[in-house]
Amino acid sequence: MNIFVFGIIASFTLIVALAAATLPKLMHAALSFAVMFLGISAFFFLLGAEFVGLVQVFVYIGAVAVLIVFTILLTPHDVGNVRGFGWSGVVVAIAVFGGLIWAIVKTKSVAIAPSVAKALTVKQIGEALMISYVWPLLCVGVLLTAALIGALILVMEDKRS
């Protein structure tokens, strides 16, 4: 397929993800976290899952990144205190990375090209959600309601004390 576009998107996403993981200032990291999701949704567009790409942009850049920025602004931290970096985490991450790459390289059956597929319509996704996956959909609705109420209760001021 278009291997050039894939290389550009992959390097862009990984560089921004590295920035989000290692930048010392929290606000810079949160903004590069938001930009990283643009790269990830570009992957979804490239793979023919346009609906998931759009959902990713709406949910992450529109909601989660804004929520993270609000939380950063609401918790003014003493900068020098929080800037530590644990090097044992780097060792663990590199070990996990080596194990995953070893497993991917060893598995011969994943070196395949994509099959020719018809474009997925939103109608198909909606029918699958409403017919085959209607119970998981209801459970996710209950979960989101519970998360909303739980988040509200967690941040509510305790009036009794």
Next chain:
Amino acid sequence: MTLSTLLVVSATLFCLGLLAALSRRHAIFILIGIEMMLAAANINFIAFWRFGPHTAHPTGVIVAIFAIAIAAAEAAVGLAMVIAVYRHFRTTNVDQFNQLKG
């Protein structure tokens, strides 16, 4: 673009998220790392669906949508916990949350 290159990209993204979650001291960085790991898992879901034999049925897409919804709920509760803990301890450094340490 084969499936293995996509898997390498998502494995790299997962390990960057793991790096952020394990080595940073700030509580919000840990949440950012967890969100990065979930996004890497989503890339894997979509890639295995696209390269698999049954692309007519949108199983991978549905699983990715559910994963995004659950990740959003997790982010909301996690950030609320960060704010609640900040109110109590006046810091967001996870090394100083050691009240239960024996």
